[in-house]
Amino acid sequence: MAMAAHHDPASLLRSAGRRVTNARLTVASVLQHGVEHMSATEVLSAVEAAGTHIDQSTVYRVLADLRDSGLVAESRFGSGEASYEWLAGANHHHLHCTECGETTPLHHGLVDGFVESVRERHGFEADATHMVLTGACERCRG
C-alpha cells in the first residue's frame, strides 16, 4: 500500500499549524475544484451552491489564512476584488542569489500576476513557464 501523500488540505493545514475546520476544508475544496482564479465572492457563491453556509467574514479570514500558510495564492488585477487560486505544489520559478549561490522557489502566483499584467497592458502573452530571477536573497541582503 502506498504511503499517504499528505498533500490533502487537512494534512497541509496541520503542517501549517492550523486547526482543521469545516470552513477551511470547504474553501480549500472549492478552490481546488473551481476555476483558475476565484474572487472571495465567487468562493462564497460556490460554497452556498454546495449547500453549505459559511459567513462572508469567515471566507475572508480563511482565504487570508490559506494565503499566509502558502496553500493559496492571492493576486490583484485592476481595482476590483482580489483573486485566489489553489497552489498545486508545482513550482517552476526560481530565485537565484548571486551572492550565496542558493536557489529557492519563486511563488508562481506572483509570476502569474506579472504575466497577466503584461497581457493586460501590452496584449503580449509572455512565456513564463520557467522563470529565473537573479538577485540577492534575504540573508545576503542583511
Add this chain to the structure above:
Amino acid sequence: MAMAAHHDPASLLRSAGRRVTNARLTVASVLQHGVEHMSATEVLSAVEAAGTHIDQSTVYRVLADLRDSGLVAESRFGSGEASYEWLAGANHHHLHCTECGETTPLHHGLVDGFVESVRERHGFEADATHMVLTGACERCRG
C-alpha cells in the same frame, strides 16, 4: 537653439488629447517631484501642502486620466491603496516576440510592481534592471 522637448506635462497632456488644467498639472508635478510610489491620499496631501486645494474625487479622476494617457503607472501592492508613479520615459525592459522577432518596450511600472511583490513575499531583491520577456505579441497571437 534647441527644439522644445515637448516632454513637459502640458505638452504630454495635449498629445494625449486632454485639456491642460490646473488640477492635472498640479498632480503631475507632485508625482514628478515626489517619492517613487505615491498613493492617491499622499498625492492629495502633497497638493494641500503646496497650498492648493483639489478635491479627492478630482485627484482620483486625474490619476486615472494620467494612467490612461500613459503618463503615470498605477500599481497595487497588497490590499491597500493603489500607488502611482510618474513615467520618466526611460524604459529598460523589453518584450521579444519569438514569432515575428520584433522587440517592443515593456512598461517598467509592471516590472517594478513585480520586483516589489517578490521582495514583499520572499525578501528577495531581484536584479531586474533590464528584463527581457519572450513570448507572442498581440499581432502574432491573433
Add this chain to the structure above:
DNA sequence: TTTCTTGCAAAGAGTTTGCATTCCA
C-alpha cells in the same frame, strides 16, 4: 459657445473588526 473638467456630497464595493458563541485538539 461647446465640450470637458471640477467640486461637492453621497453612495458603492470590497474588506475588516469586535464580541459572544462554538468547536477542535
Add this chain to the structure above:
DNA sequence: TGGAATGCAAACTCTTTGCAAGAAA
C-alpha cells in the same frame, strides 16, 4: 478545558458617481 475559529452585525477604507457650476478650446 483552553485557545482558536466562526457567525453576526456593524464599521471602515478606498474609490466611484450624479449633478450643477466652472473653465479650457
